[in-house]
Amino acid sequence: MRQQKGKRKYLLRLLVYPIIVLLGVCFILPIIFLLSGSITDNIEWQERMTALLMDTKGYIEWRWIPDYPTGEHFKRLLFYTPAFMKLFWNSIKIVGLILVGQLLVGVPGAWGFTAFRFRGRQMLFTLYIILMLLPFQVTMLSKYLVLKEFTLINTHAAVILPAVFSTFPVFLMYRSFTAIPKELLEAARIDGAGEIKTFLFVGLPLAQGGIMAAMVVSFLEAWNMIEEPLAFLQDKALWPLSLYLPEIDIAQAGFSCAASLITLIVSLFVFAIFRDSLEQGILASALKG
Amino acid sequence: MSKERKKVIYGFSMFLAFMAVCTLIAKGIYTSGLARVTMGKVQSLNISHKITGLGSVVAGQEYGVYVIEGLRVHTIFVKVGDSVKAGEALFQVKEEDLEQMLSEKEQLLKQIKAQLTDYNIGQQKEKGNRQKQVTRIQQDYDSLIREQDIQIKQRQIELEIAKQNLKRQEELASVSGGNGANTDMYQLAVNQATIALEAAILNKEEAVKNWSRSMEDAKNEAEWNGETAQRINLNQQITQLEEECEELRELRQAEGIVYAKEAGTIISSQILIGERTMDTACMLYAKESDKVMVEVTLTSQDMEFISIGDIVTLSYKSRDGESKHIEAPVDFIENYQDFGVARFLLSEADKISIGQLVDVEYVSKSELYSIVIPKYALHKGEMGDFYVYVVEEQEGILGMENRIRETMVTVLEENYQFAAIQSEFLTKDSVIVMNSNKDITENDIVRIVE
Secondary structure (H helix, E strand, C coil), X not given: CHHHHXXXXXXXXXXXXXXXXXXXXXXXXXXXXXXXXXXECHHHHHHHHHHHHCCCCCCCCCCCCCCCECCHHHHHHHHCCHHHHHHHHHHHHHHHHHHHHHXXXXXXXXXXXXXXCCCCHHHHHHHHHHHHHCCHHHHHHXXXXXXXXXXXXXXXXXXXXXXXXXXXXXXHHHHHHHCCCXXXXXXXXXXXXXXHHHHHHXXXXXXXXXXXXXXXXXXXXXXXXXXHHHHHCCCHHHCCHHHCHHHCXXXXXXXXXXXXXXXXXXXXXXXXXXXXXXXXXXXXXXXXX | CCHHHHHHHHHHHHHHHHHHHHHHHHHHHHHHHCEEEEEEECEEEEEEEEEEEEEEEEECCCEEECCCCCCEEEEECCCCCCEECCCCEEEEECHHHHHHHHHHHHHHHHHHHHHHHHHHHHHHHHHHHHHHHHHHHHHHHHHHHHHHHHHHHHHHHHHHHHHXXXXXXXXXXXXXXXXXHHHHXXXXXXXXXXXXXXXXXXXXXXXXXXXXXXXXXXXXXXHCCCCCHHHHHHHHHHHHHHHHHHHHHHHXXXXXXXXXXXXXXXXXXXXXXXXXXXXXXXXXXEECCCCEEEEEEEXXXXXXXXXXXXXXXXXXXXXXXXXXXXXXXXXXXXECCCEEEXXXXXXXHHCCCCCCEEEEEXXXXXEEEEEEEEHHHCEECCCCCEEEEEEEEEEECCEEEEEEEEEEEEEEEECCCEEEEECCCCCCCCEEEEEECCCCCCCCEEEEEC
């Protein structure tokens, strides 16, 4: 019986693993394409992608390893394109402030929904969920009018503040806080811990995974946001890096690939740093859910 | 925190540090690549044109020393620039040539005089013939008039007879009471006779008119006692030869030496020893008593700014060795295709000598222009149009950028230093690019340095 089970498991793995590997390759292919493209020089790009770049009839020909690899695009991007750097630091600034803001506003908000029972709580939380479900296009006008009223249009605050008060991370963190056993919180209170101490020393450490997961998701959202800065920032000097990439001409495909890779590196680092927390947070939320 | 996470955080920090360094380098490279421009406000100025030139002193009026053409020069006693006194020897011609030429001219004079005598005799004979012609015409006229008078007389008689016949016929008709047909016939005869008489009178008048013309011409011809072209020519030749002979005799008497008639300065010599004199002046000199002129050649561009009456400054060393700066008006101007000549009259009091070099300087000032820029801030396009660079602040990815804009202008006036310009985009408060450490073009981003 046990042998049969083992055999079945082995067969299942034989079937599933190739599918997983295939899917993995499919997911990683764009990154390999970026890597390859970023070290392909412009002449080779033109030779291979004429049909695509020049919009003429014919076939594109792609080689994963270029005939004449070059670091020219990275050199140009890192040392001769101050605009890219400017937008990179804009992105760092915007994302950093959004995350800090969400930690300061969203975490206590989520804790509030978890720890306190007050009138209208359910209704407020439902409103939170509804707001979370609304796409940006729906709230754009109202956001614009409010920001204009506060003369925040064309400032980084126009992008940062709406994100700070975003409902999605609150929802995510709320799920983490609700995973904390109530008995534990009550025990802390019985031991004499006030609401703040309970939040700081019990709630936060136990929901750390969920908070981190929410932060990682928020980071990815903020790092890749396009609509908000495009709608609220008129000066190109204020734009984040996500808007720089569409500015690159298709004829500069190699340069574009290099820029995309550099943009991707930050996300990779964030993911690598918070991978465990992200997994734990999602798991905790899922378990509770 | 796991070791692995620490490593990743460290790697992320390194990445951010690397990006920070790259940012500094990229900005540094970008900034160092920008052209550095200095800005300046346009000015309200007069455009002044400083004209300078090196002039020379020339004679105010030139006089020529002439001798008869063809004499061979033996000695020249003076050179250009020499001051000579009245009676001073200028040059000497060969006496043998002089003698030979004199005898040739005297011989020629004799021949021409003989020709004139022959011509006069011929003319006298001609005159006699013409007088005879007049007499003949007069005789012809007399006989013609007589003939015409007879004709008229005859017609008058015929008319008288016709009238008498008509009258008699009319009387007969009134007495006999006959018909009028016969009377008409006589009346017709009277009319015909009248016409014939009138025709005779007209013939005479025509003959008299024709004769008068012929007579007048003949008389004019006969009575004409004026000079003919030939005679005038001969007389002129004689006069000229006589003058030349006289001059040659005087020269022979002076042993072939030509003397200065008045004190002055030799300004040009057209003769050389051993060569023959020409029909032009052998030497040119300026009288001491006359004014001298400073003559300066200027470019046609400079000539646009100078006109008669403008006061120029002349700097030179006087005959005493003293440096002098005097102001003199422009007296004459001559414009040629590529250059021009300006002349200024000077007096003896200016103590300046012919041939001396003079520094000429003139500064002309234009009207006050509201937009004047240094010449180096003005640029010329390929089509010959002019433009200046202005800087426009523009929002770019790197923040506010100074972008170069070409502004077309019209040049109203310019000198070597400034240009007065006009443009609808510029005012007297406009600020333009004055200098740049690199070549700049439209849309270039530049760095403004104070």
